[in-house]
Amino acid sequence: MNTPFCYPFRKKIRYAFVSIALLAVHVSMFGQATPGKDIEATVHLEQTNAPIHPFMYGMFTELLHNMFENGIWAEILSDRKFFYAVDNSETLEPRNTRRHQLRWRPVGAASGVTMDKDNVYVGKQSPKITLNGVPNGIQQKGLWLRQGKGYEGRIVLSGDPQVKVTVSLVWGTKANERESIVIDRLSKDYKKFPFHFYPKGDTNEGYIEITGEGTGSFYIGAVSLMPDDNLHGFRKDIVEILKSVGATIYRWPGGNFLANYDWRHGIGDIDRRPPRYDYAWFTVESNDVGTDEFLTLCDLIDTEPYLVVNSGLGDAYSAAQWVEYVNGDKDTPMGMWRSANGHPEPYQVKYWGIGNEMYGEWQIGYMSSWHYTLKHNFFAEEMRAKDPNIKLIASGATIYETGTTARHHRKPLQMKLPIEYLSQDDWTGMLLTNSLENIDYMAEHIYTYFNGYFDQEKQDWVAVRDTLVDLVRRTPNRIKGMIESMEEYQKRIPAVREKPTPFWVDEWVAGEGRGLKTTIGVAAALHEFMRHADLIMMGAYTGFNGLYRYNDVDAVISTNGLLFKLFLEHHGTRMVNLTGNSPQRELTGTIGVDIPKEISGSPTYPLDVLATVNEDKTKLTVSIVNPTYTEQKIKLHYKGGSIGKEATLYSLAPTIVTDDNSPEQPNKVQVEVSRSKVKQEVEVPPHSILLYEYDLTNK
Ligand code: AHR
Secondary structure, eight states: OOOOTTTOOHOOOOOOOOHHHHHHHHHHHHSOOOOOOEEEEEEEEEEEEEOOOOOGEEEEOOOOTSSSSIBBBOOSSTTTOOOSSOSSSSSSSSSSOOOOOOEEESOOGGGGGGESSSSSSSOOOEEEEEEEEEEEEEEEEEEEEOOOOOEEEEEEEEEEOOEEEEEEEEESSTSEEEEEEOOOOOSOOOEEEEEEEOOSOOOOEEEEEEEESSSEEEEEEEEEEEEEOOBTTTTTHHHHHHHHTOSSEEESSSSGGGOOOGGGGGSSGGGGGGGEEEEETTTTEOSSSSSHHHHHHHHHOOOOEEEEOOOSOOHHHHHHHHHHHHHHTTTSSHHHHHHEEEOOOOOOOOOEEEEEETTTOOOOOOOOOOHHHHHHHHHHHHHHHOOOTOEEEEEEOOOHHHHHHHHOOOOOOOOOOOOOTTTTTTTHEEEEHSGGOSSEEEEEEEEOOSSEEHHHHTTTEEEOOOOHHHHHHHHHHHHHHHHHHHHHHHOOOOOHHHHHOEEEEEOOOSSSSSHHHHHHHHHHHHHHHHHTTTTEEEEEOOOGGGGGOOSOEEEEEHHHHHHHHHHHHHSSSEEEEESSSSSSOOOSSSTTTTTSSHHHOOSSSOOEEEEOOOOSEEEEEEEEEESSSSOOEEEEEEEEEEEEEEEEEEEOOOSSSTOOOOSSSTTTTEEEEEEEEEEEEEETTTTEEEEEEEEEEOO
């Protein structure tokens, strides 16, 4: 029988075998078994906390790696505006770290393809094809094509009028496994020619070929090819997943990328936007996804946009112009530009960040914290002058953030940890002291250091092999440390007591590894965020592409996607106080760097439990995270109200901790739903997340 407190028997047997095996590994690897004691918790229904802001379930996005290009953006060609030379070289110069980077190669005589710097359509060069009576041109191989799908595209060409250009999409080796169009109306001015292909077979080795015949030459300005079911250029399957998950706010365009981004390169005719080298990630940004595209995506998935201006190499004037482009009336100079680009109505974007991780030496445009507080103020004043209704987020970093990232970026350490509050290295302290009137929310990034801790005496990080339960504790500990920092700022800076400045955690990660191993960490972190809803307004998980798994043609929801959807659909809007008999395990580390003064989490070790109610207190939700390889039991008591006799259980409990969905196995992990009688003792499967929904029978 499938009751909320008894997960299916079939699964139990499977769990038993898998758990015994994993427990054996666990005991031998870590020298300890997960403690099994009677865990009890009481939910105090009358004790509720501050409202949980919907933005707690936000997403970080960046023009980085394959989040957009070869990700949610439906373009299937790489380097479609020819940043790189079309040649037979092995490596790209400058290097390109983007995954799935396909190459343009010459077809026919390689000497017939040169990169022309005079008759350039976009960027710094365009391929020129010189013909001597034999067909010559270029091709890009490695396209995933599917029968039954249409592919729409366009090519921008100029050339001698006698040249005949053939554009072919090829899905096999036989003569009939290709579809072509011939273009013979070239002129010296570049012109766009549309095409539409319908492959009659499936391949992962398809290609596009552009060749010319005759004598003379032709130039290729840009090419594009997308499945024709794209939604304004975005992949329909991924958009549908994101919409179904329902994350509430999306941050864009970065990230480290931001510090070398010029928003003006990302507007207007998409084929004329220059591809630019991205010195943050050593890749090329096509600028195909710009402001209008990102804001269209937000509409498609029904989420709040959050834009961040470049305060690295960027300047206050340009940032203010961007605010005007997005929010200005249609007869302001920038509003006119937006209107000309097809969007007469202002977008009314309310949330604007200034800068990204500006405290880090890795950041392009890094400067001292004192100078940065001046810069922040210049930006804020100019941006607010364009739109006084916007809310501003400062690029802060508590002593925890700077201390933790110091591990990755500063070897040997340049500073003594923990950083002193309100010192030059305390960026949040500096911003709160010098820029408070120009800040609505304070950004913090949480990139937890797993499998290690900071030793204050040695002034160095010490590697350890975290058990799953310790690994999962690290991000909630980091969140708790950040909260304790704000309490310190409130003590030390009187103005902060007068003007609460909630955290805006616009990048965070949790867990480690694949599948549910990460998701369990994410769930425990979300618990901790919600526990501190009074001081945290927003969280943006790094990144939205973790909500799905995909290849070039299919996409499915991931375990992380399932978790966010579950919490978004079923958790309430206020945390309910919960007491317990089993405090979380203290980890070794340093207060002010990687551990808080008071341990995070619920007193239900090794489980992490969170209870919430909805606004009218008719529904109670309890989620339980089990970050161990064994089944755990917990007794739940309720005070200050009564719950109904039946509950609904949502269970995310795959057999193997690293299980995830994939296009090949789309339903490997699912949320199982059941309804049955409430029992006091709950059995929590190994490495699982359970969520119970109860009716509250009185308020
Ligand atoms: O992995 C994302 C990167 O991590 C972001 O670009 C940056 O802000 C952070 O350090």
